[in-house]
Amino acid sequence: MVWTIEYTETAKGQLRKLDKQTARRIVDYMDERIAGLDNPRSTGKALTGPLGGLWRYRVGDCRIICDIQDDELRVLVVHVGNRSAIYQ
Numbered sequence: 655m656v657w658t659i660e661y662t663e664t665a666k667g668q669l670r671k672l673d674k675q676t677a678r679r680i681v682d683y684m685d686e687r688i689a690g691l692d693n694p695r696s697t698g699k700a701l702t703g704p705l706g707g708l709w710r711y712r713v714g715d716c717r718i719i720c721d722i723q724d725d726e727l728r729v730l731v732v733h734v735g736n737r738s739a740i741y742q
Contacts, residue, residue: 668734
């Protein structure tokens with residue numbers, strides 16, 4: 655099963671603000687490691703509290719906050735950023 659990885663406009667803007675190497679690592683991680691999984695919930699971690707229902711993936715010091723949409727086989731990247739600022 656192949657999952658489609660899509661980015662919100664907010665996430666695209668956050669990726670542009672990161673240095674090119676980090677942004678490339680994040681995009682490669684999503685395309686190579688998450689898109690090919692049968693279940694994208696097998697990696698990452700479920701979030702609780704105000705971000706409940708969303709999932710996070712970790713790439714170095716960056717966090718990728720995603721909405722996994724099973725009915726469309728889509729992983730929608732909502733936010734991307736450094737771990738110190740992403741949950742605020």
